[in-house]
Amino acid sequence: MKAAPFEHHEPTSVDEAVSLLESLDGPTVLSGGQSLVPMLRFRLANPDVVVDINGIEELGYLREEDGFLKLGALARHADVEGSELIAEKYGSFADAAPLVADPQIRNRGTVVGSVAQADPKGDWGSLLIAHDGEVVARGPDGERVIPADEFFLLPYDTALDEDELITEVRVPTPSDREGSAYHKLKRKTGDYAMAGVGVRLRFDDDGVIEAAGIGMTAVDITNARASDAEDHLEGERPTPDLFEAAGESAAEESHPESDEHGDAAYKERMVKVLTQRALGDAAERAGVVKQRRVSR
Template identity: 75%
Template sequence: MKPAPFEQHEPTTVKEAVSLLESLDDRAILAGGQSMVPMLRFRLAVPKTIIDINHVEGLDVFGEEDGWLRIGALVRHADVEHSDLIAEKYGSFADTAPLVADPQIRNRGTVAGSVAQADPKGDWGSVLLAHEGEVVAHGPDGERTIPADEFFLLPYDTTLDENELVTELRVPVPVANEGSSYHKLKRKVGDYAMVGSAARLILDDDGVIETANIALTAVDITNVRATDAEEHLEGERPSSDLFKRAGELAAEQSNPEADEHGGVGYKERMVSVLTQRALSDAAERTGAVKRTVKQ
């Protein structure tokens, strides 16, 4: 099946892109196109207008600035996958990028586009939540930042206004004694997550967990924080027993649905196991503790 006819615009500035969003009806934004193009092909989406933002200046920003890691709206999964900065300092990002789909999709698909798509089976939403990141959007009234905790509403639905354009994602630059990790279960290469768990830990100078963030993929209607498990961890020293209980709490707080890939009980068990592994890797990457879980 071929896409329905549409008109295409190629703005070169954020202001121009936002103006098009505001003035045109029945339009869609194209960045990497890894979600949009298949929808167009099968006519699951039939917009009258495509706004292609690949020529917009400044959306390819990627690096640290003013205490933030900035990931522009045109940064590809592959850019993150092959970044020395990411490999050195951002464990969960380095874990996630190679697990996204396949090389062809990673070469074109964008990290910000994946977050804006708000698929609860998407990996980057959980990583953004675990890092207490934020989404930067531009609209007719200018720029605003949306905390990741306030961004996701429902599957494929966010707090983004209809005339706003996501221009970048931001996460805080890691501090001393910080580590993060992401673990994912999928049926085969290229599949979405059946279950995923992102973990981020910050330890104080005495080796006690000062900050704990855990976010889950594909086990609720959105990417979601495992707040009960986070509270259980904070103020404690990393240990196998501690992480085991945190995994159990994350599983109890998850809300998976049975499907062809597994039942509820199986997925809850995978939440527990993957959360333990992610916490163990995150703790090890703080540089302050040795590996605490062997599975």
């Protein structure tokens, strides 16, 4: 099956793209296209107008700037996977990138496109939440910064206006005593997550957890924060018992649904285990503890 006919625009600047989004009726933005193009092919999506932003070369960046790690709208999953900066300082991003779909999709798909799609089984939304990240959007009235906690409204529904373009997503650069990790369970290469957990831990000079972030994948109607588990961690010293209790709390905060991959009780248990493992890795990467992997 082929896509239904549609009007195609190829802006070469952000201003031109925003102008198109404002003037056209119900446009759909194309970046990586790894979700949109198959939907077009099978006519699960039938837009009248597509605005293809792949010609906006200024949006293909991945860099640290002004206290943030910034990923432009055309930064590919593979760019994150191959980045020395990511490997050195952003453990959770380095963990997540190779687990996104398969190499063909990672070479073309974009981080921002995944965030914009707002699939609760997508990985990057959970990491934005865990890292207190932000979505930067440009519209006719200028630039708007949307905290990750406020961006995801419902499955495939976000706080982005129709005439706004996401230009970048960003997370604060880590401190010297900070570590992060992402653990994900899926059946095979190319599958979405059955469950996933991203964590970030920041420690003070005495080895006490100063701040914690936990984002969960595929276990709620959106990527979700485990705020009670975060509260349980903050102000405490890292121990296996503490991480186990935080995992239990995260599992209680999750709301998975039973499906062909497993029942809800199984997925809740996986949230507990994945949270424990990710917390252990994050603490180790922060240089605070040596943590044995949880296997039970």
